Amino acid sequence: MSAEDLEKYETEMELQLYREYRDVVGLFSYVIETERRFYLANEYKIEVRNTADGEVFFELSLRDAWVWDMFRPARFVKNVRVVTFKDVNVEELTKAEL
Template sequence: MSAEDLDNFESDAELHLYREYRDVLKLFKYVVEVDRRFYLCNKVDVQSHSTGTDVYFELTLTDAWVWDVYRTSRFIKSARVVTFKDINVEELSHSDADMDIPSQF
């Protein structure tokens, strides 16, 4: 496989992922961004934990979709996410169905 073939494969995979995102966005209530992933979900529970001077967040997502080009199945029943970085949880409105993907992706 040449470098050009690999670039084309990755571009096609990302385009497919973006199209899938646009198709499923209306099915979900929340957008959740963490340092390494982007999720859509219908229920999210965020717990913050302190250990000395460190703080971390534990998220429990239910009925979720994962932005990950390498996953064969992006729909998941539930997930537990732990992160030491900032998180962003937004509730979608019906008008958000026309929004673009986040700039980091």
């Protein structure tokens, strides 16, 4: 596979993922963004934790979620647990935004 073929494949996958996002966003109440992923969810819980060395991290629990990940075969997930050392951004979707 050439570099051009690979780039074309990745572009097609991203477009397919965007179309899926557009189709499902109305089913969810929240947009959650972490350092590595982007999620849609209907319920979430964030807990701030501390390590033994005093570093802070976030434990995020999502229910009824959709994961923005083009390499994941099943993007709908019943329960997700995410641990991140970076901030978590949560936005509530309003029907007007959709």
